Amino acid sequence: MLLELLFSVEQDFQFDAKRQRQGLQMMLENPSACILVAEAEGEVVGMCSGQTTISTAEGGAALLIEDVVVAGRWQGRKIGSELLNALRGWATDRGISRLQLLADRNNEKALEFYRKLGWQTTSLIALRHYTEVSR
Numbered sequence: 001m002l003l004e005l006l007f008s009v010e011q012d013f014q015f016d017a018k019r020q021r022q023g024l025q026m027m028l029e030n031p032s033a034c035i036l037v038a039e040a041e042g043e044v045v046g047m048c049s050g051q052t053t054i055s056t057a058e059g060g061a062a063l064l065i066e067d068v069v070v071a072g073r074w075q076g077r078k079i080g081s082e083l084l085n086a087l088r089g090w091a092t093d094r095g096i097s098r099l100q101l102l103a104d105r106n107n108e109k110a111l112e113f114y115r116k117l118g119w120q121t122t123s124l125i126a127l128r129h130y131t132e133v134s135r
Helices: 001-010 019-026 077-091 108-116
Strands: 035-039 043-055 062-069 098-101
Touching: 001 019, 001 043, 001 062, 001 098, 019 035, 019 043, 035 077, 062 077, 077 098
Parallel strands: 062 098
Antiparallel strands: 035 043, 043 062
């Protein structure tokens, strides 16, 4: 599963097939979310997903990109950039002006990929807190 590959390089998350399937199913059922995949040679070799959120800074919707992953041997073939461009088009069609994502600060390969595509770093840091029902 591509998410297992993604979570193997992210320090803050662990792969849990049941949870990831549940999350993907919820996104598929949500009209404000989008999951895109890339296929080659009869298999899924890349995916990205995003969901809309309301931004007070933008005064409207923003897209939170949740996952971006391309299988190892398919990296470097513009699959990731094509997926992100398609997701940007999905957002643009819905009047969404800002896309945002989180990336592991130690994943230099991913950070360089995003920089080459014109993504900008911000001064913000991500914080999280779990509720009693989340675990």
